[in-house]
Structures are given as structure tokens and as C-alpha cells.
Amino acid sequence: MENKEIMLSVQDLKKYFNTPTGVLHAVDGVSFDIPKGTTLGVVGESGCGKSTLGRTVLHLHKMTSGKIMFNGKDISNINKQEFHELRKEMQIIFQDPFSSIDPRMSVKQLIAEPLKIFKLAKSKEEIDKKVSEVMDIVGLAPRLADSYAHELDGGRRQRIGIGRAIILDPSFIVCDEPVSALDVSIQAQILNLMQDLQKDRNLTYIFITHNLSVVKHISDDIMVMYLGCAVEKATSKELFQHQYHPYTKALISAIPRVNLDDKSKRIPIKGELVSPIDPKDQCRFAPRCEYATDVCFGSTPKLEEVEPGHFVACHRVRELNNL
């Protein structure tokens, strides 16, 4: 993995929003690298800043500070024109296949829109040809070309969303909860499709979700976020075998188990997510953490490598896990 080319490298990315009650630290100093052709899973509960992270990487939000390198090129401060060209390379798939699709456009129009925006097709025939190719790839029957989104179900709508994202042949896609609104049987179809696409086209994904089983299935590396900060980062396999951060432990233990014989204990966490407005310089998880001591309230912990390739941001990680 170390030898692989890095597709996207993000360093100390911050995104603050000004709100009437204070500065909201949506993403607060997140760093990661994604090797080409792999998937980084970003997990966290609502309000942890995972969606903002994905959108900031794509310049849908203007970043507050930090550095984003794409294919070895610094794209942190490039202007609109330059980024416009980059959009061919960097795409996004949205969560809600119902609201992310313009109800007044037909399937064909929707999938063809990127081609029109970038004026990539010379003739109507070329557009039609490209669209039917993409429809075939994402598994939409040709007879659906003239139908409208309100006539289709969630799974098919999400296929449209994927078709729109891949028609420009990008190398990098941010997937923002692409299967959260779908039923499990359809979810499995879409996940398989996304994996196939990744294999065929050597795509790089950021896969944002709150669903831990899904993220485990699709990701090579996983980053767990809590209130704008990354609290734990490791390969998917490693993370589900050993969790070192108290939050990750609780999160994984909270998933309802299908297996009746799995009697592993649930680790409860008290309270709920506090607001990320003007956070104090302390561990963000400290107020809910049963192991929190004075040191946790003293400063924000940094991600450190506790085992090869396994990063944790916790002051007490070594003593709690006997490392």
C-alpha cells in the first residue's frame, strides 16, 4: 500500500461556519491520504462534519484553512476556472436519490447534463450514444431513458446519480451516504455496482456514511470522526479487530447484531453530541467519555500512530489499552 500513488492528500483541513451564536467548527484539522484506486471510509454520527469534509474537498464549500493535493497538484487555492476543469476528475454521489435529482428532467437529460456543461459532445447522436453506454453500465434499462425521476424507485434513482457522476470518466468520487436511503436488498445492489465500477475504472472513493457495516464492507481504510476531528484511523480490517478510541468502541458495540449468538457486550455512552460551536481546547469526546480525566479536558489530543498504520487521537490510549 505504501508504494501506491497518492490520489488525494488532505492536510490539516479546517472548515468553519459563522453562525449567529458563534463559529461552528464543522471540520477541525483533518488530515489523510488516499492511495489511487482505494476507498477511504469516513464514519461518524450526524453532525460530526463528515459531509462537510466531502464537500470541502470538492470546493463546494470554501475551506477555512489547510491544504488539498490532488494527483500531486496543490488545489487548495486555485480559482473557479481552474477548478471547473478539475470537476471532470472529481465527482460526487449524493445521499438522497429523491432530492438530489431535478424532478423536471428525464433520465436521459439528467445523465447527459455533465456532457452539456463541459460541451464534450459534438452532436446529439454522440450524447445519445454516450448516455446509453452509461445507462448500460449502471444497470438502467434503455426503455427508462425517457422516464422521469418521480416515476422511478430509490434504487434506480441512485443509479442515475451514479451515472451522472461517472459519465465524465472521473478518477475520484466522493460518495456522500449513497445507500442510506435505500432498502438493504437494493443497497447491496448499489454497493456491488460501486465496487465493480471501482475495479473497472480504478476509481478512488471517499465513502461517507454512518453505517458501520457498509463502511467496513466497502472501505480499504476507515477514518472515524467525532465533532469535526478524526479520532481514529486504520485499515478496515484492523479497525474492526482492534478499536482503541473509547468512542469507536462504543460506536461499534452499538450496532444491533443480527447474529443471535453474538453476545458481545454493549458499551453505552451517556449523553448526546454537543454542538461544535466554539469548542474548547479539549478532547471533543471528553464530556461523554467514561475514562475522561483532567488531562482530557486540558488539550485537544493529536492523532498518533499507536500501532503501524493505526492512528488514534486520545490522551489515554496507551494506558487504557496496555500498549
Next chain:
Amino acid sequence: MNKDTILSVENLVVKFFLRKSTVEAVNGVSFEIQKGERVGLVGETGAGKTTTALSILKLVPNPPGRITDGNIYLNGENLMEKSEKDMRKIRGNDVAMIFQDPMTALNPVLTVGDQIMEVIRLHNDLGKFEAMDKAKEMLELVGIPGERYLDYPHQFSGGMKQRVVIAIALACNPKLLIADEPTSALDVTIQAQVLELINNLRDKMGMSLLLITHDLGVVAETCDKVMIMYAGSIVESGTVDKVYRNIMHPYTSGLFNAIPKLHEESDRLEPIKGMMPDPSDLPEGCAFYERCPNAVDECKTKKPELKMVEEDHAVACFNPIKRGA
């Protein structure tokens, strides 16, 4: 039906009469819930779970929906013969319902205390102060400090709001609580808290629970019995133990296989091929026929009935999965 049966639904049929088509949302569903029992109703979007639940309270939106056949007995009384006025007495008092989205279930201009009190005073002959005390008690019961009685819904987070909704539902000691996807809008850690709360309260108050969800894991952790619903019919039902350990219906098996496993390595998921049939144009035979790996000729023309295959385990299938196969 024995005397411990709280709810008994017999051959319920609900249809929605639309502009051009008739949607057959629920097609002959029968089940019973005993006193203190926790029953999970599992199915995908459009399977008819919510419609079934709304029918029990006779709240199916009419028009376009109508209960066209079947009987619903609550404590031995047939609800189909009750007037709207009688139903109002039953709703919230004998049967309470929790809806999916806690964000929209509370009135933003009333304090949570007032909203709990409203239900209490609707069904009990209590004075204002007695009701207020009772409301505070309910808040404490769901783990919210009593002094937050005067707070407005926007001052609560999602999980706390769902707790308030539960407090309202339980304020009149219902015999049956229907929870329609009570945790789908919540994060996993909060979901765990809310499910535990519902479980504890059930133990404390002894009511029965009908939990509607699409999450097989939630059922495994919360329920005694499970019913799997597909295209308006129950395809498999029984105790959680029997069903989960010995899956017999191909659809149930497909559902289990489609979930990404936490503790197993798998490269590819096994989705169920195709999609649910159009509920306004259901096939003549088994609704799962088109997607079923086990289909035999009989499935195409005849609709399978829900039949007991072992104790506490029923399946509606002509060619169920054999154990060990």
C-alpha cells in the same frame, strides 16, 4: 384466541384506490400479540408495514385508503365495529403509537410538559396539577429531568425528542405500544439508548410492543417474535430464535444475505435480484416468484398460505429452504 391475547388481526386487507390503479397495500395479514409480548414487523419500503400498523388504530388515510376486509380484535372487542368516537378513546389510551421522525412529531409552539399533559387529561379525569405531576413523572421515567417540563421541543436534541414522544405515548399506560421505525432517524449510539429505554419501560409497565423496522438487528435485540412482510403479506413468522436460526423463506434468507456482515469477511454482497413488484399490479401467484432462487412452477399460479412448519414458526412458501441445505 386465549384471554392473554391483546391484539388479534384476522385476514386484514387494505387497499388504496388511486386515480388509475388500486394499490393492494396489505393482502390478508393475520397475527396475534399476547400480553407483554414484543413483536417485530420487518420489511422493506412499500411492504405494507406502516399501513398494517395504521389499520390497527383505524388511521389509514381515507381517501384513498380503505380497510376492505378483515377483523381486528383488541382485548376481544372488534375494532371494525367501533365508531370514530370510540376509536378516539382507544387511541392513546389502550393503543399508543410512536412515529418515525421525532423532529416533526412534536408541536413546536407548546412546551413538552403541556404536550404530555394534553394526552393525560384527554383520557383521565385529572386536575391540572395532578396531570402536571404525572407529566413530570413521565419525563423522569424516560430519563429527562423533570424540570425540563417547561422547555420547548427545539431545546431538545433528536434523541431527547424521541424520549419525549415515548413519554407522551406511554402517559396513559397503554396495553399495546406500536413503534413505527422509532430509531431510524437516530444515530446508532442514540438508537441503542432509545431501544434500551423502550425495553426497560416494557419490563416496568408490562405492555405489549409491536415494533416496525427494516433492521433485522434491531429485532434480534429487542423482540421475542418476528414477522417478515413482503408485498403486503407475511411470508415468515415465529419466535426470533426459531426464525433467525432456521431461515426458511427465500426472501428472509435474501434479506439476511444482503446485509454487510460486521464480523465476517466478504468480497461481494448477495443482493436479491430485481425489485419488489408493483403493489398495484401484483402477480397472481407468489409475489416473490420473479426474484426467488427457489421458485417452482406452483409458485407462479398459486399464492402460498402461511403454514406452520414447526412449533412457533410459520412460512408462506411452496419450496422453503431446508435446514442444512
Next chain:
Amino acid sequence: MAKSKAYKKQELGNSQLKMTWIKLRENKLAVASMFILLLVCLVAIFAPLIAPYDYTAQNYDEMLMFPCLAHPFGTDQFGRDILSRIIWGSRYTLIIGFLTMVVSCIVGTALGVFAAYYPKLDNPIMRFLDIFSSIPDMALLMCLVIILGTSMTNMIIALGIYYVPGYARLARAQVLTLRDEEYVEASRALGASDARILLNHILPNAMAPIIVRFTMSTGGCILESASLSFIGLGIQPPEPEWGLMISQGKSFLSTNWYYSIIPGLCIVLVSYCLNYLGDGLRDALDPRLNY
């Protein structure tokens, strides 16, 4: 839940426009209104062919005649045939109603869209428009007509200005919600320009209530123009504008009631039809009723 999923293979390919037409067809009142309005349009277009007499031809032999075979709607104090005047007058009514709405709709919607899409323009535009809506309508219209001078063009301009703030506010409210829709963000992520987003995604989705307002206010606008003509600030005699005809007939109300009542009924009929059509459109354009 179950019903949102229902679709049939043969029904695929129904655009929202087609769905709207299917639903509008089911509203009998709206269809009847549309039919009547179409008839009025045809009458206006073919006025020279239909009108039995010249609308300015005075005939002192047949002054103030009650409705009869030769003059189905009677004649006025100059012996002019009222039916012919009504037929010719429909041209004024329709042109005024329609042009005013087109002008104010385009200007108002554009202002509202810009105010909502570019937050910096929001306050300047909306506060400027508030000035117009803070003056009582008749007073505003009278002032504008007096400043601009009495002519048909000026009356259309005055009425247009009067209707602009309503459209602007409606369009602004629509765009404010649509601006944050995920599909708008989705096309931004695809690299779409502001112009493309506004024209292809926001405007088409904001149109439904604007179309409804268009039909509904046309009726109001016809009434306003009739009122202006009635008080002498609109169309000038001898043109056969309906409001003006009511005004001219009012001195004969006790003896020749039909003179005022017939053009009055025409105005009522047209504005009723526009309202019913607007009502029907509102229901038909509501995607929540799309089953």
C-alpha cells in the same frame, strides 16, 4: 408509503407537464373555464368578422334601444350596437390583462430570483419594491397614470409596476427554498454555471406558483383596468373598453340597466374563469397530489 412506489411500465415517460395536463383535465370547472377563455380569445381575434356593426357607427335613429333581434345587447345613447362594442372591447380587456401580466411577471420574477440567489442584492431590491406595496393600490395606480399620462400603454405600465412586487416576493420565496435543494448542489458539483443552474434547475421548478398567480392576477388586473377606465384614467372614449362602458352606462342605470350590466357581467365572467383556471392549475401543478 406504498403508494409512492406505484408506477406502471406503460405510464413511464410522463413529464410533469403531461401529468399536469392529465390532472387538470379531471377538474371540470377548470376545463370549462379554459374553454370559455379560449372562446373569448377567438372572439377578440376575429372581432372584425363577428361584430354585426361598426363599433363607432352612431345611429341616432336607434338610441338606447333595449335588447332586440337587431341589437341583442341593445344600443347606447349614440345608437351604437353594444354587442359589437363588447366584442371589440374584449380585445382591450385581453391585451391589457395579458400584457400587464407578462410585463410584471417577467420583471418581478427576475427581480425576485436575483434577490434570492445573490444575497447582496436581496435588501436593495426588496426594500425598493416595498415602497410600491406600501401605497394603497388605487392611489398608486392613479398617481402613476397621472404622472405618465392617460393612454393604454401607460395604463399597462402603471398596472405592471403595481403587480411587480407580488411576483418578486413569490419568486424570491420559491428560489430561497430551491437554492438549497440537493439537486441544485448536485449540478453545482457537476460544474454547472450560475446561469445554467438558474435557467435549467431553479426557474422551471419555481414556475408552478408563478403560473397560478399569473392566471389569478390576470382577473384582478382586468378589474383594475376597468376601474381605472371607469374613473376616466384608462382607455378614453370612444374606444369600447368594458370598464369605460360601465362608467358611461351608469347614468342610464335606472332606465337602461343592460347598458352597464352587460359589460359588467362580461368582466365578472372572464375574471371568474381565470380564477377557476388558476385554482385548477394550482392543484394540477402540486406534485404532492401526483398519484
